[in-house]
Amino acid sequence: TEQDDDGSVAVATAKPKLQQPPMYKVLLLNDDYTPMDFVVEILEQFFRMSRERATQIMLTVHTQGSAVCGVYTRDVAETRAEQVNRYSREHQHPLMCKTQKVT
Ligand code: TYC
Numbered sequence: 001t002e003q004d005d006d007g008s009v010a011v012a013t014a015k016p017k018l019q020q021p022p023m024y025k026v027l028l029l030n031d032d033y034t035p036m037d038f039v040v041e042i043l044e045q046f047f048r049m050s051r052e053r054a055t056q057i058m059l060t061v062h063t064q065g066s067a068v069c070g071v072y073t074r075d076v077a078e079t080r081a082e083q084v085n086r087y088s089r090e091h092q093h094p095l096m097c098k099t100q101k102v103t
Helices: 036-047 049-063 074-090
Strands: 025-031 068-073 095-102
Touching: 025 036, 025 049, 025 074, 036 049, 036 068, 036 074, 036 095, 049 068, 068 074
Parallel strands: none
Antiparallel strands: 025 068, 025 095
């Protein structure tokens, strides 16, 4: 506790900085059966992408095998991936998202 210039009392706040939370990528995986239109709709609805960006990411997954849809804290990433996987299953498509810790 110290005296300030104006005579008021202040408690010294020597608080160590908190670490940034670890971040997780949501990856979209390719498969041979999910229609391209459905993948684009998923990216628009669940990741709030424009039609143009969604199409670009979908084609990257189609040709490269996977692509990053977004990077979030662990809870958000896992929830987003589960939502996509549940929605795809409900529509009888094998589309899969997974999460991966950013190193
Ligand atoms: N490979 C699929 C097809 O040819 C399209 C596709 C793209 C599927 C991206 C999944 O994450 C995916 N219909």
